[in-house]
Amino acid sequence: QVQLVESGGGLVQAGGSLRLSCAASEGTFSNYAMAWFRQAPGKEREFVARIRWSTSSTAYSDSVKGRFTISRDNAKNTVYLQMNSLKPEDTAVYYCAATTKIFATRPVDFGSWGQGTQVTVSS
Numbered sequence: 001q002v003q004l005v006e007s008g009g010g011l012v013q014a015g016g017s018l019r020l021s022c023a024a025s026e027g028t029f030s031n032y033a034m035a036w037f038r039q040a041p042g043k044e045r046e047f048v049a050r051i052r053w054s055t056s057s058t059a060y061s062d063s064v065k066g067r068f069t070i071s072r073d074n075a076k077n078t079v080y081l082q083m084n085s086l087k088p089e090d091t092a093v094y095y096c097a098a099t100t101k102i103f104a105t106r107p108v109d110f111g112s113w114g115q116g117t118q119v120t121v122s123s
Helices: none
Strands: 004-007 010-013 018-024 033-039 046-052 058-060 068-073 078-083 092-099 117-122
Touching (some): 018 117, 033 068, 046 068, 046 078, 058 068
Antiparallel strands (some): 033 046, 033 092
16 A cells, blocks of 8 residues: 655645645555545545656646646655645645546545645635
C-alpha cells in the first residue's frame, strides 16, 4: 500500500491561491493514478482531480476545471494541486489518494489515502 502525506493547506481569502503537496512513499508508480478529493462538513467526499503517473494525463471535476491544476514530480514522488481563484465553496479537507484503477473517480476505487489537509477560504 502506498503511504501518502499531504501538506500545504491553510487559510486564504477568496480569489487567492494555495498549493497542496502529496508526498508518496518510495516506490514506482507507473501503474498508478493519483488524485485529490475533498470533503466539506456534512457532505460526501468528492473527486477534484486525477493524474495518471505514467503519462501525466489529467482529469478534473467541473467545479474546479480552469482554476486548479494537478501535476507530479517524478524525482520527488510528489503530486501537487495548484489552486487558484479560490472560492469559499472550496473550503474542505483535501485528501490525496492512489489507485491502480487509472480512470477511477470514486473514493471506493482508491486504496491508499493521506490524512488530509484543511483548506479554508474566507469571503
